[in-house]
Amino acid sequence: MRRFLVVLAVILGTAIGLGAFTFVYARGHSYMTNDPAACANCHIMSEHYAAWTKSPHRAVAVCNDCHTPHDLVGKYTTKARNGFWHSFYFTTGNFPDPLRITQGNHEIVEAACRYCHEPIVESIDWSAHAQDAPDEERLRCTRCHRYVGHLVR
Numbered sequence: 001m002r003r004f005l006v007v008l009a010v011i012l013g014t015a016i017g018l019g020a021f022t023f024v025y026a027r028g029h030s031y032m033t034n035d036p037a038a039c040a041n042c043h044i045m046s047e048h049y050a051a052w053t054k055s056p057h058r059a060v061a062v063c064n065d066c067h068t069p070h071d072l073v074g075k076y077t078t079k080a081r082n083g084f085w086h087s088f089y090f091t092t093g094n095f096p097d098p099l100r101i102t103q104g105n106h107e108i109v110e111a112a113c114r115y116c117h118e119p120i121v122e123s124i125d126w127s128a129h130a131q132d133a134p135d136e137e138r139l140r141c142t143r144c145h146r147y148v149g150h151l152v153r
Contacts, residue, residue: 022087033081034075036062042090044099051150066112066149067105078108106142113141 023029030038040049052058057066082105089095103108104129114121121141 008079026087028083031079034062034064039063042086044095044097048150055149057149063148069108069111070115096132110141113145117141
């Protein structure tokens, strides 16, 4: 039993040590802020960051306003989940180039559009009132305004 505890302690210590090193090396603390420059820590995001600086949304929104939920728990849960997977994929080099948004993150972006532009969306989108409408029948903001925040590709 003692040997098991020693092995477990070594494994946990190694995991915590590697996690802490990676967090510091990757400037993980910067991702806990609202500073959009943190998103450009990864070179693959440089083009998106540069495009955002030229977009009209720059005057009214930062990355977190569109890419995380507007509640505190949802925001940091999303940031933690995305941070883990971003770190994993960039460390292994197994990511699509250009980057593609996941379905879950697309839902967050769609909700952010509707949150900020609610009066406009409700006046033109009859399906906004039918929350249980099939996905293919629901009008998506990003269907027409796909690159409005980034102006790339």
